[in-house]
Amino acid sequence: MLRQLVIRDVVLIDRLTLDFGDGLGVLTGETGAGKSILLDSLGLALGMRADSGLVRVGQDGASVTAEFDLPANHPALRLLDEAGIEQEGGEPLIFRRTLKADGGSRAFLGGGPVPAATLREAGGTLIEIHGQHDDRGLLNPKGHRALLDSFGRVDVSVVAKAWRRLSDIRAELDQVRSAAADADRDREFLDHSIAELAKLEPVEGEEQALADRRAGMKQFARVQEDLDGLSGLFTGSEGGLSQLRQAARRLERIADAHPQLGEALAALDRALVEGSEAEEKVLSAQRDLAFSPEELEEAEARLFELRGLARKHRVEPDQLAALLDTMREQREAIDQGESRIGELERALAVADSDYAQASQALTEARKTAASRLDQAVENELAPLKLEAARFRTVVAPGESGPAGSDRVEFEVSTNPGAPFGALTKIASGGELSRFILALKVALAEEGGASTMIFDEIDRGVGGAVASAIGERLARLAAKSQLLVVTHSPQVAARASRHYRIEKSHSDEGTRTTVRLLDAEERREEIARMLSGAAVTDEARAQAARLLETA
Known part of the structure; x- marks a missing residue:
């Protein structure tokens, strides 16, 4: 869970420390206030591409530090062990990235220097950032099979055991055949x-x-x-x-x-x-x-x-x-090897049959789970103004391995009669975010990361659809930490923590700041989101009603 983000000299931000909490947190502000700077800063800390253009004008360098709380058995700790970095149990995990104005960057994890790729890998286990240009998390087909198995509580242990047996026999048979071939030449x-x-x-x-x-x-x-x-x-x-x-x-x-x-x-x-x-x-x-x-x-x-x-x-x-x-x-041994080859070939045929049977049973279980997932996602589409869209989970033959012989991929069709395709190729920016939300709701907390960020998931919608989005985000936030960049008052009203991003101008230059709002400030901000530049009493009353019903 993301606990703190410290930004120094990134674009319009000179000094900023943000503390985060559980549940649903929203970030609002006028267009151009600098919401993208926050996401770019977090991405920098998590190992994304370092662009020297992020360094604030007139400064030699920039730095971003992100602090996460994580349980003792979290996968990120394995990466620390592999990197030779000691991490005390229960201690927060610190991601830090520094960037020079003339190019070059350094990455640190848990206090030790690491390659930026290690930051990315560790960050991927802790946080998902969903936006129209995101190609990770639910949009990466490589993870779809594991998500389906988790959703359907599909047991792959029988197949894994059969695969190990099959692999062991194959390896021994290859070894005996190779030895026999060498011996036969002699x-x-x-x-x-x-x-x-x-x-x-x-x-x-x-x-x-x-x-x-x-x-x-x-x-x-x-x-x-x-x-x-x-x-x-x-x-x-x-x-x-x-x-x-x-x-x-x-x-x-x-x-x-x-x-x-x-x-x-x-x-x-x-x-x-x-x-x-x-x-x-x-x-x-x-x-x-x-x-x-x-x-x-x-x-x-x-x-x-x-x-x-x-x-x-x-x-x-x-x-x-x-x-x-x-x-x-x-x-x-030559004579015995020939006899052993025959024994292993017979054992291989049995092991191959056992694996095929177990793999086929796993395929059927996945297809059953896929039907349930498809229905669960379909149930979420209409409230999100995607009633014409269709979702399906494709379970097709793939490369055999310890998790079976299936290739799993999520596909969508956005209009009646339109062909199915990958999410990133078929859905527009706004649709993509809503499809992701529908998937996240259907999958509950099976996405792998305990912190999720949605960037303008409510783009292009309002009214009942925005309310449906807010309700589903709140439902997800009951089990995971969510941070949402939003322009929707209906979504903002659902938040447990509300941050306002502001841009100010002075003789010293332009600054972007972020403030955690109190109850009165939240009502005023939501009223601004409802009415625009001039906040009216009617907008304040409507904001109060949204907060009461959220």
């Missing part, structure tokens, strides 16, 4: 690679073991002659151990002859033990290092194959076994 490569790797049967750690074994065999080739020679020295008839054993047998026969001979025998025994151990180790090493040329050739061939496949697949040799497992899984 089918021949996988089959060849799997066969090649399976034939090799790589084992993790095998490459290092083969490399170590090959190194050992090559080392044995280098020391084999020395080992063979050592073996002869140990085991031959002329070998060292054989001679030591002969010496030990001789000493054993004469060891008792002298103590040192016994000691010599003991030393020989120790030498024989150590020599035998050395002999065994040499023989053991000889056995371990022994190989055949075929074994070395096989090891080198195996290493060549392992390392060659590793280079081919750009992995380490130890990763070949894991690669084989991965390729087998990929190959299996």
Whole structure:
């Protein structure tokens, strides 16, 4: 709800602060007093196009601030979150726009700088401005479906759930098909690679073991002659151990002859033990290092194959076994993918049928609601001097989505036999405002914004029609805040707050001001609206009667 508008140096306004309240507020004044300046100023604060011509002559810049009260769950707060602006719950939301005389403007929302587009988007959730050049609110076909659903209390949750299910299956099917297509292109490569790797049967750690074994065999080739020679020295008839054993047998026969001979025998025994151990180790090493040329050739061939496949697949040799497992899984996935595609295609057919049924039921509900809305609007047209006009809600096939498959648009025909068309293309300025009013009354408070402004909705009408307009505006104002720029005393008499826009001239220049009128001033203003420049007692009496009956 709009609470306050502060204007500084806009056209003929130098300093103006306006406080607004609930219900129906009207702005009146003589033609040319500056009512359009107020609307232009509010539009500037709400992010409309910034025209440097709005800056008051002789000033460097202008500014407009609009303050709104809004509930804690209002959609405008989401925009603040997205813009990174903190807003305390229950605090008024401030729109502010500054404009330089030499061009350029800045926009602020909730105290933080934002693009002007953010002001427009946030303002669109708070206020509707209806006039003959307005192309938002009820005149925008993009919002007609939501308005019809709200009017008819149409439940779209079943369709939304069916759409989510359908969309999820489609997305998974697309993903599986894409993966299958990619895998299918690799089918021949996988089959060849799997066969090649399976034939090799790589084992993790095998490459290092083969490399170590090959190194050992090559080392044995280098020391084999020395080992063979050592073996002869140990085991031959002329070998060292054989001679030591002969010496030990001789000493054993004469060891008792002298103590040192016994000691010599003991030393020989120790030498024989150590020599035998050395002999065994040499023989053991000889056995371990022994190989055949075929074994070395096989090891080198195996290493060549392992390392060659590793280079081919750009992995380490130890990763070949894991690669084989991965390729087998990929190959299996191709077969499973084909099976999964079939499952998903069957599920998609079921989900598509479910969505179609739910969407058709939603279409029928909308058509029923459309008939009710058409009748409700038709009931409002005759009192608004639009008895020859017709209104219809078109529910036609549209793009499918979570809200169904319908395109909804409000259309009118202003004369008998005339074709139907969009409001903005068929209705004249005065008719357009009255059609909007009829729609707003029929839709009650389903327009989305809690504040509505009607610019000269009573243009070109008077008497009973003006009274009907005033009565309907008052009815709307019981649930929403309405501000109406009017020339109709019948409409003005219905207001709970009445503002007069005045233009004054002095040596300092021309000024536009706005005053909130008290009860006596209201009667005088309405009398002026009834009689013109010269206010008569009869006009004052008639104004009093209008105020009493309003």
